[in-house]
Amino acid sequence: MMKSLKSLFGGDVRQFSMLGALLALVLFFQIMTNGKVLTPTNVVNLINGNSYVLILAIGMVMVIVIGHIDLSVGSVAAATGIIVALAIRDWGIPWWAGILLGLLVGAAIGAWQGWWVAYVGIPGFITTLAGYMLFRGVNQFIGKSNSVPVPEEFQTIGAGYLWEWGPNTGLNNSTLVLGILASVYVVWREVKLRKKAVRIGIQPVSTGTAAMRAGLLIVVIAYVTYLFGSGRVGTSFPVPGVLLVALVILYHVLTQRTVIGRHIYAVGGNRVAASLSGVSTKRTYFFVMMNMSILAAVAGMVFIGRSTASGPFDGINWELDAIAAVFIGGAAVSGGIGTVTGSIIGGLVMATLNNGLQLMGVGSDRTQIIKGLVLLAAVAFDVYNKQQGRPSIIGHLFRSRPVFPDSVDEGADTLPKVDPRTEAVAAVDPRSTTAAVHEQHPQTDAKDRR
Amino acid sequence: MKFYSGLDEALGDDVATTHVTLEMRKITKEFPGVKALDDVSIAVRRGDIHAICGENGAGKSTLMKVLSGVYPHGTFEGQIVLDGHHVEFRDLKASEHAGIVIIHQELALIPELSVTENIFLGNEVARSGFIDWDEAHIRTLALLARVGLNVNPNTQVKALGVGQQQMVEIAKALSKDVRLLILDEPTSALNEEDSANLLELLRGLKGRGLTSIMISHKLNEIAEIADAVTIIRDGVTVETLNVEDGPLDEDRIIRGMVGRSLESRFPAHTPVIGQTFFEVRGWTVEDPQVPGRLVCKGSDFFVRRGEIVGFAGVMGAGRTELARSVFGRSYGIYRSGTILIDGVPVSLPTVQAAISHRIAYVPEDRKTHGMNLLDTIRKTIVSAGLDKITHLAMIDEDAEFAAAEAYRSSLRIKTPDVNEGVAKLSGGNQQKVVLGKWMFTEPELLILDEPTRGIDVGAKYEIYGLIQRLAEAGKGVIVISSELPEVLGLCDRIYAVCEGRIAGVVDRDEADQEKLMRLMTTTTASAA
Structure with a gap:
């Protein structure tokens, strides 16, 4: 079962099982609420009401991967929000200039925090704890603890919809176009994967599997398109949703496919080894901390757009929601592990819980209790898996050695055949079995012994 | 009973x-x-x-x-x-x-605790829940006397050398009625x-x-x-x-052990030694923790093309410090000294600069310094040379895969798949991955710090062969090793390092264990 799923979706079964949990959750609430979850209005609310936390989670996972944490994001978002709102109201700058200003404010705050973390060497926890107080104070000082409204154009980025145009298809046409683009991408990706497999000389997945995989995804995309596109006229896939998807794609590529992404994981996984490989740890820290504040500024602006005003209590506890999303999404406290997509799924799990329980009429008190337990359970599940994949203390004493022995028969010119004995040992060695299923975990020997 | x-x-x-x-x-x-x-x-x-x-x-x-x-x-x-x-x-x-008491290869002492606390950890000398420190000290003194270790039982373990810590481990075992x-x-x-x-x-x-x-x-x-x-x-x-x-x-x-005779523990190799291309003069570096203490004291050395140069010395002599400070000043505080590559003075203030001047350094502790244990073999091999496979800011995953596959077969890294995690490999194979990682940067000079530590005879033989192949390809190789037979068997010329100084240099033909040992332990300068 797991294996066929794996061949269907490739790679990361762990993340896939997270996605499964999310779908199960949605289904559960859908049944419990007699279909109130998957309605156009509700899913639009779900996206709009959580987009800012999900945007924060994108930056937060990178911070956590480098082994730090950012407690200041809520305050930074609030400080940016008030500055932008005031600049638009009092200086009369246009809304788009307000957005640029907000990004600059985020960059400046990020440079400040990044400098302390990277170049002075204050742990991120302390630097951003200070920032948490500092920028909350800045928000209330500048705004004199008042609410400041933002103009209607600005509200688009927090609660707007895509345009309505063209023939009447029964759906919002912009949403439809996005859905079609996504489907085309799915097909194109299948073709590309196949070409690549042929190029590097590995067996491509069978045509049937590929078609089924693409078909399934397209069905999902079609459904989502229908869900968002079929709401009352004038609504569509919301603008914050589009922004979120764009940011997820951007940061997914950044973390997985670029040099800076590699450096982030390298520094988080083993700082000394990274610096001895020519990675500037300071620059990496600086970049990640600064990036986080810029994303916090984006989240702050999306939020004031949605709530139509910037207030003194914006962004309270956002950092905690973002951190929870990242850990539910499979990141490791010790750094080096975590993905953007995982964190988004983690954030969506939290959002769905909130939303579903609310629809079921569960009070916020009990919702909090349930969310707390879910966070604990998700991480406990992860820790349990890691322990399965890690030698116990006793195991450390007798660190089980090579899955593949060191020595090679001198005469052998080709790669020696894998010794069946060691291979079978590998099969029972819990480290190797779980490693195949889960992401690699940091607690291998050297690190643990600290 | x-x-x-x-x-x-x-x-x-x-x-x-x-x-x-x-x-x-x-x-x-x-x-x-x-x-x-x-x-x-x-x-x-x-x-x-x-x-x-x-x-x-x-x-x-x-x-x-x-x-x-x-x-x-x-x-x-x-x-x-x-x-x-x-x-x-x-x-x-x-x-x-x-x-039956086992002392593991990696010591299991707690650095912040004292010798006494470590020896009786988990086995405290206690009376109704309160530790009897006087008794514990007396017993510790007796145990230390048995292992011949003359230190104050109140010393924190982190202040002891590795050798002394090993003695503490043995004392701890003895305390358990072994x-x-x-x-x-x-x-x-x-x-x-x-x-x-x-x-x-x-x-x-x-x-x-x-x-x-x-x-x-x-x-x-x-x-x-x-x-x-x-x-x-x-x-x-x-x-x-x-x-x-x-x-x-x-x-x-x-x-x-191997079921065959290793007539020689080193593969056959005829050195072809060319011109000097890498030279260090008057290299002086200060300890980053102890101000005023010099870890390299005006060291001079050079490496010729195709030459395998050994750095022998007791632990703490300053060999790793010398290597790392030369490699982009990744250790210590630079005080003075010049590096010349092909006769031209160069400045190598960062690791990045050292890499771009075609220098590679393979650290002595591969697990903590050599690689990210969370990574796959494939990502590790390209990790010091990402620029080579980056086009338009994107890492070319095909090129990455091809590079990893190439090193897997040329270095005979035993793994079914380069997408496996490096943590799963054995010591010898991990070392090959780290070597591959540095060969990928196409270095002219490789500094190998304890390249065969903790790996078995067969894998050592392979690593020696690899080092020789690099030299035969005209690269300069520096081998830092604590095992004298290894230095003697592998290197064309050997520098003896003692207390941060280069105490002497001997050619392969004249070198023997005694001679090196004498140089390594002579405390006065310019003994050669």
Whole structure:
């Protein structure tokens, strides 16, 4: 079962099982609420009401991967929000200039925090704890603890919809176009994967599997398109949703496919080894901390757009929601592990819980209790898996050695055949079995012994 | 009378003669479909130092796991007889209770605690819940005297050298009323002097009746100290050699271990030495922690093309410090000195600069300094040369895969897939991955810091061959090693480093162990 799923979706079964949990959750609430979850209005609310936390989670996972944490994001978002709102109201700058200003404010705050973390060497926890107080104070000082409204154009980025145009298809046409683009991408990706497999000389997945995989995804995309596109006229896939998807794609590529992404994981996984490989740890820290504040500024602006005003209590506890999303999404406290997509799924799990329980009429008190337990359970599940994949203390004493022995028969010119004995040992060695299923975990020997 | 868990009195009388402390009989340990140990027997005589040899993966660790109860009784076939009684250990604690104590290769002391606290950790001298420190100190002093370690029991362990820490470990074992001491690679982290001290201590303890089992890759030490050697290969006992039947010489042991004679432990190699291309003059570096203390004192050295240059020295002599400070000032505070590449002075203020000047440094501790254990083989191999496979800011994953595959086959990294995590590889294969990572940067000068530490004979041979191939391709190679035979066998020219100074340089033809040892331990400057 797991294996066929794996061949269907490739790679990361762990993340896939997270996605499964999310779908199960949605289904559960859908049944419990007699279909109130998957309605156009509700899913639009779900996206709009959580987009800012999900945007924060994108930056937060990178911070956590480098082994730090950012407690200041809520305050930074609030400080940016008030500055932008005031600049638009009092200086009369246009809304788009307000957005640029907000990004600059985020960059400046990020440079400040990044400098302390990277170049002075204050742990991120302390630097951003200070920032948490500092920028909350800045928000209330500048705004004199008042609410400041933002103009209607600005509200688009927090609660707007895509345009309505063209023939009447029964759906919002912009949403439809996005859905079609996504489907085309799915097909194109299948073709590309196949070409690549042929190029590097590995067996491509069978045509049937590929078609089924693409078909399934397209069905999902079609459904989502229908869900968002079929709401009352004038609504569509919301603008914050589009922004979120764009940011997820951007940061997914950044973390997985670029040099800076590699450096982030390298520094988080083993700082000394990274610096001895020519990675500037300071620059990496600086970049990640600064990036986080810029994303916090984006989240702050999306939020004031949605709530139509910037207030003194914006962004309270956002950092905690973002951190929870990242850990539910499979990141490791010790750094080096975590993905953007995982964190988004983690954030969506939290959002769905909130939303579903609310629809079921569960009070916020009990919702909090349930969310707390879910966070604990998700991480406990992860820790349990890691322990399965890690030698116990006793195991450390007798660190089980090579899955593949060191020595090679001198005469052998080709790669020696894998010794069946060691291979079978590998099969029972819990480290190797779980490693195949889960992401690699940091607690291998050297690190643990600290 | 000590209590043995699972003591089997009924069988007690048919068991071995009195002078055998431990007998493991016909141990067979099967993992699904496969035998990790096949009918292994070993008898350790009372008061002996009994060495167990075998390549990594031969089954030594499995055997010790069986002995210590990590694999509890019932999960394997065969019998364990300790002092004439059958024993069946349920877990590690049970075996420790019976007096079997293991000292692992990596020390398990807590650096921030004192010697006394470490020795009695988990075994505190307490009266009704309160620790009796006076008593603990008195006992510690006695234990330290037994191991010949003259330090204040209140010293924090982190203030001790590795050799002294090893002694503390042994003292800790002695505090537990040990009958059988198992040492796993006890000298792998020690320098020659500390190793010698440790061996001396073991000999002394043996004189007072302690039985020990020693697992070691250092065959010269085994030859020197062991009374018997059991050789295991592929899960089968090959033979047990006793010292009474003739001296235990290294070649004899190697023959048993690998099943073939390693006439020479080094592959054949004819050096072709070219011009000097890398030179360091007057290199002076200050300790980053202790202001005013110099870790490199005006060192001069050079490397020629195609040459393998050794840096010999006792631990703490400043070899790693010298190498790392040259490699992009990645250690210490630069004070003065010049680096010339092809006669031109260059500045290498960062690791990045060193890499772009075609210098590579393979650190001594591959796990903590050499790689990210969370990474896959594939990502590790390209990690120091990402620029080479980056187009338009995107990493070309095909090129990455191709590079990893190329090194997998040329370095014979044993793995089914380059997408496997490096943490799963054995020491020798990890070292090959790290070497591959640096070869990928296409260096002209490779600095290899303890390139064969903790890897077995067969893998060492391969690494030596690799180093020679690099030299034959016209690269300069610096090999830093604590093992003199390795330096002597591999290097064309050897610098002896002592207390941050280069104490002398000897050519291959004139070099021998004694000469080097003298240079390495001469405390006055310009001894050469």
